[in-house]
Amino acid sequence: MIGDIRYQMPAMVQWLYRGVTWRGDKTRKVAYLTFDDGPLPMVTPRVLEILKHYQVPATFFMVGENAERYPELVQMVIEEGHKIGNHTFNHLKGIRVTTKDYMNNVAKADVVLQGTRLFRPPYGKMSGAQKKALNERGYRICLWDVLTHDYDAAYSSEQMVAIVKRYTRHGSIINFHDSVKSNERMLAALPQVIEYLQNEGYVLETL
Ligand SMILES: [Zn+2]
Incomplete structure (x- = not known):
């Protein structure tokens, strides 16, 4: 079956673009369920509630400035058995800035993210030099294998569930957002996604 690169990168691209975890x-x-761009009071606790209901863990790639504003949410995520990752301090697009500025921004987020060594570049974009610098500082750079497009209002929750069903395979990292944009559609899709994965015999883990 031929896939669609909007939802999953071809094996060749994943192989060529090395030094990252797809x-x-x-x-x-x-x-692996992952949530980017939080934590936010109107979304993250609702995600946590769903995860708790199904007793599954997830990984949250947090934006430093949100984590700084809502430290109690960072704590809640960790205490409930999930993992946190760094998503830069203010959702910085890597290729737009120098490697030095990028790494300083990542380090600034690190302070409020308890020194996590998981990292996901916003927009999935960074330069080769930035990727190298991140790897040298011991970050495990995690992209994704399945993109649900939950941030795009053109996608209904039904379409998001269909994407997960079509593309999830052994080891898939599934990308969601605990953001205002994704909010209701993502929250509607999430229980169906978890039920599908569990029925198919998938174990859900943190990265
Ligand atoms: Zn993001």
Whole structure:
């Protein structure tokens, strides 16, 4: 079956673009739910409630300035058994700034993100030099294997569930956002996504 690069990068692209994690463990039926751009009081606690209901863990790539504003949400995410990752301090697009500025911004987020060594570049974009610098500082750079497009109002929750069903495979990292833009459509899709994955025999883990 031919995939659609809007939802999943071809194996060749994933292979060529190295030094990043596109997929987790490919040897077993495991998938990883990830949420970017939070934490936010109107969205993140509702995601946590759903995850708690199904007893599944997830990984949250947080924006430093949100984490600084809502430290109690950072704490809540960690206490409920989830992992946090760095998503820069203010959702910086890598290629637009120098590597030095980029790394300073990442380090600034690090302070409020308890020194996590998981990193996801906003927009999935960074220069080769930035990728190298991140790897040298011990960051594990995680992209994704399945893009739900939850941030795009053109996608209904039904379409998001359909994307997950069509593209999830062993080790898939599934990308969602606990952001204002994704809010209701993402929250409507999430229980269906988890139920589907569990029914298919996937174990959900953190990165
Ligand atoms: Zn983002």
